């Protein structure tokens with residue numbers, strides 16, 4: 156955990172919800188200032204957006220590239236996932252999502268049965284969490300049709316072994332382009348949701364202002380007053396800081412052995428636009444496609460426009476330490492951290508000793524007088540650095 160406390164981790168957790176009194180209008184002053192800054196920063200991007208909308212469905216839109224990428228990602232079995240270089244990092248992400256869901260359930264009372272929209276659900280990686288959260292109904296929506304098919308299959312397996320599982324429906328749609336609510340896509344047009352969850356997906360909509368707005372409209376029009384929007388997205392401040400253009404004004408890339416972030420030459424960086432600040436993100440085994448910086452103040456203003464109130468925004472390391480007391484058992488069960496030094500006969504996840512210097516230093520500084528050296532839970536440095544790119548929103 157030592158690596159967590161050195162200030163290198165800059166991810167955030169935010170909690171947004173619609174207040175009990177319902178949606179209030181955004182002041183025109185705020186709206187105007189937002190529209191103005193958007194225009195100033197984003198002239199060329201606006202043109203691109205229009206082109207993209209006019210040729211909707213063709214390859215000029217990043218959405219189709221993203222869908223294609225996730226569609227062709229093969230599903231990994233449990234055994235294969237255990238061999239993964241980012242096994243613990245993925246488990247830590249899953250632990251965090253489980254803890255957020257648990258918080259929401261506590262807020263609503265453990266007996267309430269939530270209606271949920273999983274926006275950008277992928278292959279259904281969170282279905283088991285919804286099952287454990289005893290939710291009532293889940294609308295699973297994703298731009299990638301094959302992922303939605305795989306999500307359906309996963310759900311069918313869960314339903315086969317557990318009859319009392321939540322009901323579910325599946326929508327293949329670009330949620331930054333179409334409004335799911337009220338369209339024929341929702342099986343029950345009257346369904347009001349208690350929770351919208353958008354995990355690792357909101358950043359795709361920051362390609363343009365209309366897309367980000369559509370995504371938020373999908374959140375807000377489906378939530379009932381008092382409902383929650385939770386999610387995780389990338390941390391633009393952290394990405395820009397790590398790009399280090401103050402030290403090297405030409406720099407467009409950073410990363411390590413498991414991930415990289417690279418801005419193509421056409422993305423202006425000094426400063427980046429509010430929308431369409433495209434970079435290519437590579438994460439070993441799981442992601443290789445374009446994403447967009449999410450300028451958080453803009454996201455927050457837009458969310459306000461759609462009636463969402465910021466409840467909580469917590470940095471990643473704060474969230475982990477806040478949840479450690481109550482979530483430790485689950486953390487261990489989910490193998491969300493790697494034991495260091497490794498147990499007998501086990502190899503560390505990374506073969507690079509540099510990846511464990513922080514853990515070794517922590518142990519050296521804390522071993523007891525009798526020489527007893529406990530094991531600690533950590534991630535390899537490369538995984539911490541990749542995790543740090545993520546901002547948790549709630």
Ligand SMILES: C[S@@+](CC[C@H](N)C(=O)[O-])C[C@H]1O[C@@H](n2cnc3c(N)ncnc32)[C@H](O)[C@@H]1O
Pocket residue numbers: 218221222225274275276277278280281296297298299302328329330331332353354355356359360
């Ligand atoms: C990194 S994956 C996360 C999947 C899942 N939420 C999870 O946490 O495991 C991002 C997902 O967002 C989906 N996505 C990207 N853009 C989208 C859009 N415009 N509308 C709906 N889904 C989208 C992708 O297809 C992909 O499944």
